[in-house]
Amino acid sequence: MLTPGATIGILGGGQLARMLAMAGARLGLKSHIFSPGANEPAFDVCAARTVARYEDEAALAAFAEAVDVVTYEFENVPARTAEFLAARKPVRPNPRVLALTQDRLVEKRFVQGLGIDTAGFADVADAGALARGVAKLGRPSILKTRRLGYDGKGQILLQGGADLAVTFRALGGAPCILESFVHFSKEISVVAARGVDGEFRAYDVCENVHEHHILATTTTPANIRPETAARAALIARAIAEAADYVGVLAVEMFVLDHAVGPIWERLVVNEIAPRVHNSGHWTLDGATTSQFEQHMRAVAGWPLGSTRRHGRAVMSNLIGDDANGWRELLGEEGACLHLYGKSEVRPGRKMGHVTRVTPEEP
Amino acid sequence: MLTPGATIGILGGGQLARMLAMAGARLGLKSHIFSPGANEPAFDVCAARTVARYEDEAALAAFAEAVDVVTYEFENVPARTAEFLAARKPVRPNPRVLALTQDRLVEKRFVQGLGIDTAGFADVADAGALARGVAKLGRPSILKTRRLGYDGKGQILLQGGADLAVTFRALGGAPCILESFVHFSKEISVVAARGVDGEFRAYDVCENVHEHHILATTTTPANIRPETAARAALIARAIAEAADYVGVLAVEMFVLDHAVGPIWERLVVNEIAPRVHNSGHWTLDGATTSQFEQHMRAVAGWPLGSTRRHGRAVMSNLIGDDANGWRELLGEEGACLHLYGKSEVRPGRKMGHVTRVTPEEP
Numbered sequence: 001m002l003t004p005g006a007t008i009g010i011l012g013g014g015q016l017a018r019m020l021a022m023a024g025a026r027l028g029l030k031s032h033i034f035s036p037g038a039n040e041p042a043f044d045v046c047a048a049r050t051v052a053r054y055e056d057e058a059a060l061a062a063f064a065e066a067v068d069v070v071t072y073e074f075e076n077v078p079a080r081t082a083e084f085l086a087a088r089k090p091v092r093p094n095p096r097v098l099a100l101t102q103d104r105l106v107e108k109r110f111v112q113g114l115g116i117d118t119a120g121f122a123d124v125a126d127a128g129a130l131a132r133g134v135a136k137l138g139r140p141s142i143l144k145t146r147r148l149g150y151d152g153k154g155q156i157l158l159q160g161g162a163d164l165a166v167t168f169r170a171l172g173g174a175p176c177i178l179e180s181f182v183h184f185s186k187e188i189s190v191v192a193a194r195g196v197d198g199e200f201r202a203y204d205v206c207e208n209v210h211e212h213h214i215l216a217t218t219t220t221p222a223n224i225r226p227e228t229a230a231r232a233a234l235i236a237r238a239i240a241e242a243a244d245y246v247g248v249l250a251v252e253m254f255v256l257d258h259a260v261g262p263i264w265e266r267l268v269v270n271e272i273a274p275r276v277h278n279s280g281h282w283t284l285d286g287a288t289t290s291q292f293e294q295h296m297r298a299v300a301g302w303p304l305g306s307t308r309r310h311g312r313a314v315m316s317n318l319i320g321d322d323a324n325g326w327r328e329l330l331g332e333e334g335a336c337l338h339l340y341g342k343s344e345v346r347p348g349r350k351m352g353h354v355t356r357v358t359p360e361e362p
Numbered sequence: 363m364l365t366p367g368a369t370i371g372i373l374g375g376g377q378l379a380r381m382l383a384m385a386g387a388r389l390g391l392k393s394h395i396f397s398p399g400a401n402e403p404a405f406d407v408c409a410a411r412t413v414a415r416y417e418d419e420a421a422l423a424a425f426a427e428a429v430d431v432v433t434y435e436f437e438n439v440p441a442r443t444a445e446f447l448a449a450r451k452p453v454r455p456n457p458r459v460l461a462l463t464q465d466r467l468v469e470k471r472f473v474q475g476l477g478i479d480t481a482g483f484a485d486v487a488d489a490g491a492l493a494r495g496v497a498k499l500g501r502p503s504i505l506k507t508r509r510l511g512y513d514g515k516g517q518i519l520l521q522g523g524a525d526l527a528v529t530f531r532a533l534g535g536a537p538c539i540l541e542s543f544v545h546f547s548k549e550i551s552v553v554a555a556r557g558v559d560g561e562f563r564a565y566d567v568c569e570n571v572h573e574h575h576i577l578a579t580t581t582t583p584a585n586i587r588p589e590t591a592a593r594a595a596l597i598a599r600a601i602a603e604a605a606d607y608v609g610v611l612a613v614e615m616f617v618l619d620h621a622v623g624p625i626w627e628r629l630v631v632n633e634i635a636p637r638v639h640n641s642g643h644w645t646l647d648g649a650t651t652s653q654f655e656q657h658m659r660a661v662a663g664w665p666l667g668s669t670r671r672h673g674r675a676v677m678s679n680l681i682g683d684d685a686n687g688w689r690e691l692l693g694e695e696g697a698c699l700h701l702y703g704k705s706e707v708r709p710g711r712k713m714g715h716v717t718r719v720t721p722e723e724p
Contacts, residue, residue, distance in 0.1 A: 004688055004701045022384050025407045028688075028701025028714065044409040045387045285650070288696055288719070303693040310672045326366055326390075331665040334650055339366045339390025352390065357650070 001196075001301040002068050004028035007047065008299060009067030009089070011054070011081070013040025015340035015350065016073035016276050016292075019284070021046045023292035029300060032067050034059075041341045054081040064088035071247060071299045075101045075274050076148060092196075092246040092299040097274045100243060103146045105177045107272055114238050117268045119254075120180035127168045133178035134164065140181040143167060145174045153213075157181075182268055184254035188222045190236035191280035193248045193294045196301040200240060201294070202233040203287060203307045206279045208252070214348060218279040218315040220286065224255060228265040239272060248295040250277030278317065278350070285336040285355040286313030311357045323351035334358075363558075363663040364430050366390035369409065370661060371429030371451070373416070373443070375402025377702035377712065378435035378638050381646070383408045385654035391662060394429050396421075403703045416443040426450035433609060433661045437463045437636050438510060454558075454608040454661040459636045462605060465508045467539045469634055476600050479630045481616075482542035489530045495540035496526060502543040505529060507536045515575075519543075544630055546616035550584045552598035553642035555610045555656045558663040562602060563656070564595040565649060565669045568641045570614070576710060580641040580677040582648065586617060590627040601634060610657040612639030640679065640712070647698040647717040648675030673719045685713035696720075 002008075008024050010017045013035030021031035022045050030047035033040065038051050048066065052059030060081065064070070070091045072082075075098060082095035101107055108118050122133030124143065134141060139162075145154040156167055158178075168176070187210065192202035207222035208215055222229065236251045250273040256266040280291035289297075289305030297304055318325070323345060329337045339352035364370075370386050372379045375397030383393035384407050392409035395402065400413050410428065414421030422443065426432070432453045434444075437460060444457035463469055470480050484495030486505065496503060501524075507516040518529055520540075530538070549572065554564035569584035570577055584591065598613045612635040618628040642653035651659075651667025659666055680687070685707060691699045701714035 001689075004685075005703065005705060018387070022387060022407065025380070025384060025703065026700050027692075028703050030406055030703070044392055045384065045407045047406040288647070288698065297692065305692075305698075306696045308696065323366075327363075330389075330659065330667075334668045334670065336650065336667075338388050341367065341387065341390050341392070343367060 002029070005030070006068040006300065007032050007066065008296060009034060009063055009070040009085075010042070010046075010073060011035075011070065011077050012073035013037055013042040013049075014073060015041050015342075017042035018045055018340060019281075019290075019292045020071075020073065020276065020295060023290055024296040026293060027296060027300075027302075029296060032063065034063050039343070044341055054078050057084060060084050061088070069299050069301075071295070073275055093249070093274050094244060094246070097243050097245060101272050101274045102148075104144055105146050105175075108177065108179075110242070111239065111269045111272070114242055116235050116238065117266070119182045119268055119270070122178045124168070124176040124178050127165045130164045130168050130176070130178060134158065137178060137180040142179045142181060143171065143176050144179060145171050146177050147174070182254050182270075183257055184268070185257035185265075186222065186224065186255040187252065187270075188224065188232060188255055189218075189250050189252045189277065189279040190232050191248065191250045191277055191283070191291055192233070192236045192240060193291075193298050193304050194240040194245045195298050195304050196246055198241070199304050200237050201304045201307050202236055203280065203283060203291070204309055205229045205232050206282070208279050212348070214319060214350075215278045215317055216319075217317070218282055218313075220282055220309065220313045220315075225265055228255065228267065232267060235267065235269060239269075243274075245274070247274075247298045248276045248280070248291050249274050250279060252279075278353075279315075281338070281353050282313035282315040282355045282357075283307075284338065286310050286357045309360075311359045313355055313357045315353055315355045317350055318352040318354065320345055320347045320349055320351065326352075329354050364391070367392070368430040368662065369394050369428065370658060371396060371425055371432040371447075372404070372408075372435060373397070373432065373439050374435035375399055375404040375411075376435060377403050377704075379404035380407055380702060381643075381652075381654045382433075382435065382638065382657060385652055386658040388655060389658060389662075391658060394425065396425050401705070406703055416440050419446060422446050423450070431661050431663075433657070434460075435637055455611070455636050456606060456608070459605050459607060463634050463636045464510075466506055466541075467508050467537075470539065470541075472604070473601065473631045473634070476604055478597050478600065479628070481544045481630055481632070484540045486530070486538040486540050489527045492526045492530050492538070492540060496520065499540060499542040504541045504543060505533065505538050506541060507533050508539050509536070544616050544632075545619055546630070547619035547627075548584065548586065548617040549614065549632075550586065550594060550617060550629075551580075551612050551614045551639065551641040552594050553610060553612045553639055553645070553653055554595070554598045554602060555653075555660050555666050556602040556607045557660050557666050558608055560603075561666050562599050563666045563669050564598055565642065565645060565653070566671055567591045567594050568644070570641050574710070576681060576712075577640045577679055578681075579679070580644055580675075582644055582671065582675045582677075587627055590617065590629065594629055597629060597631060601631075605636075607636070609636075609660045610638045610642070610653050611636050612641060614641075640715075641677075643700070643715050644675035644677040644717045644719075645669075646700065648672050648719045671722075673721045675717055675719045677715055677717045679712055680714040680716065682707055682709045682711055682713065688714075691716050
């Protein structure tokens with residue numbers, strides 16, 4: 001258990017690290033940001049920074065020396081970086097979680113191994129395996145690289161007539177996974193935390209809408225049956241416990257439009273994010289404890305905070321030019337605006353978000 | 363009107379500057395802290411810092427060059443510092459406000475000039491004036507230095523029998539003000555903001571309890587009549603408008619236990635704080651917009667945010683050793699803990715605060 005004044009090392013310097021650092025500072029924790037980028041959003045709000053490549057062992061060693069615990073804002077931390085640091089200081093969540101979530105195939109097998117549904121999938125090592133996968137899963141289906149995809153990058157929707165060899169080459173010949181196309185009625189996520197002592201707390205289930213493969217809005221609570229919400233939280237808990245997880249994680253799921261069985265809407269796990277998550281940003285304005293504070297509490301070995309909501313929360317991302325609407329948003333009664341301090345607006349770039357919290361009927 | 367990415371210069375590096383800097387960062391504003399102290403709480407969360415004396419004109423000139431607007435976390439900014447900066451960049455609130463609030467006698471005359479009640483007072487330039495003041499105001503009364511007192515420092519309670527010449531010398535012979543002792547039933551404060559365009563917004567009235575002259579707890583809303591609350595807000599507004607104020611201010615008032623007139627509890631203004639205020643800390647967890655964000659919005663020339671409360675908020679300061687109770691507070695359901703990152707615990711030092719927000723009956 002850390003004491004106030006301790007330093008949390010954070011790998012990555014984007015908006016998630018920025019909001020983590022501020023949440024830590026509320027609690028008297030210092031943040032030390034490690035990032036290869038020289039002009040990172042998190043640098044404006046941290047006690048210390050290291051600008052170096054993730055492969056720079058001298059820089060990593062000095063960083064480990066300077067901090068009390070290490071965490072990260074993104075799942076693509078190189079495995080060797082995580083192992084190098086873990087040999088020197090606690091890394092939370094543990095590096096095995098990275099191995100699990102960096103590879104879509106490994107992640108799917110892990111989830112299915114817990115008895116939790118995923119989309120159907122097939123291992124696609126080459127064009128021949130892709131043909132066998134399509135024969136098994138049918139079309140439409142989605143070919144994804146096993147590693148390093150996000151926000152729709154590194155994936156191709158396979159519809160009728162597409163040439164499989166061409167499609168496989170379009171992803172660079174990298175090892176892939178083919179996933180069956182899920183006809184869902186809703187996308188939801190569970191943002192939850194697990195402490196060093198195994199304490200588990202989930203926020204109310206979030207309902208997400210994506211546009212162009214990027215999260216557009218999150219509404220909490222999700223408009224789903226109470227039994228479905230309870231089951232979603234149980235799924236997140238089972239995953240967190242099986243991974244011996246410490247910190248905040250998000251589990252994205254689909255709610256299927258053809259319910260099977262009399263009681264529950266059917267849930268299919270889509271993805272695990274081993275970090276604070278965009279669909280949890282509403283907690284900054286809509287919950288007693290933000291997901292960022294919750295994560296810092298967990299990695300510090302502290303008790304988790306209350307996940308109580310203040311009302312119904314709708315979070316909208318400000319993507320690219322959306323951020324130019326800041327004047328109107330500042331003037332909108334009750335809108336909570338967050339801007340990430342990014343100097344350059346680029347299409348598809350997450351520039352900020354806005355949360356609107358309205359009182360709920362009791 | 364500043365644009366996101368602009369830099370707010372803040373004079374002072376304590377916990378108020380720390381919380382201002384974090385609130386600015388939420389909105390995409392950078393903070394540049396100017397402080398003579400080398401190890402300040404705000405340094406952990408700011409984009410830039412200057413460690414220099416307030417009289418160092420070269421440092422002040424460079425600071426003015428680096429920022430877009432200047433504000434401050436404390437009222438005892440030297441007048442020459444404020445004027446030097448105001449000649450180069452906008453200083454908000456304007457430096458005349460400092461002149462007004464740095465001198466208790468000037469402040470009292472200003473408030474009375476607006477037709478607002480204060481305690482009775484007398485100008486005490488020497489021991490003879492003190493004798494005349496006591497003859498006029500009676501005992502008990504309170505002798506205070508006109509300048510530089512806070513948290514009960516620089517004041518002496520005059521009770522029966524005290525030797526007036528000795529008492530005057532005990533305050534170093536500095537120019538003083540004698541104030542009649544107010545028998546109050548409650549201490550309240552109005553935390554409010556005024557924008558560059560004159561927009562005015564007040565949070566609900568706070569009820570404060572002091573211990574050993576230091577704020578111990580703030581409860582919002584105050585347990586006073588609605589008419590009294592409305593009048594308190596009007597008083598704060600009149601003061602803000604007369605001072606052409608921009609930013610957050612707090613007006614501390616007494617509610618008298620011998621009500622005069624049939625309608626209102628009687629209010630007496632005790633002090634004006636030209637800055638974010640300890641009695642507004644509950645807004646971080648209990649209101650849509652925190653007082654810190656509200657101040658940053660105002661000094662940036664932006665519209666003010668919603669002052670809506672999430673519930674009934676009780677803020678308790680963590681003074682000195684209180685901060686050692688952090689483990690219990692972290693484990694208390696619903697308690698929102700804030701620690702200011704001060705490395706050394708000292709008696710009477712404000713180390714942090716905790717806010718408990720509970721839902722209200724509609």
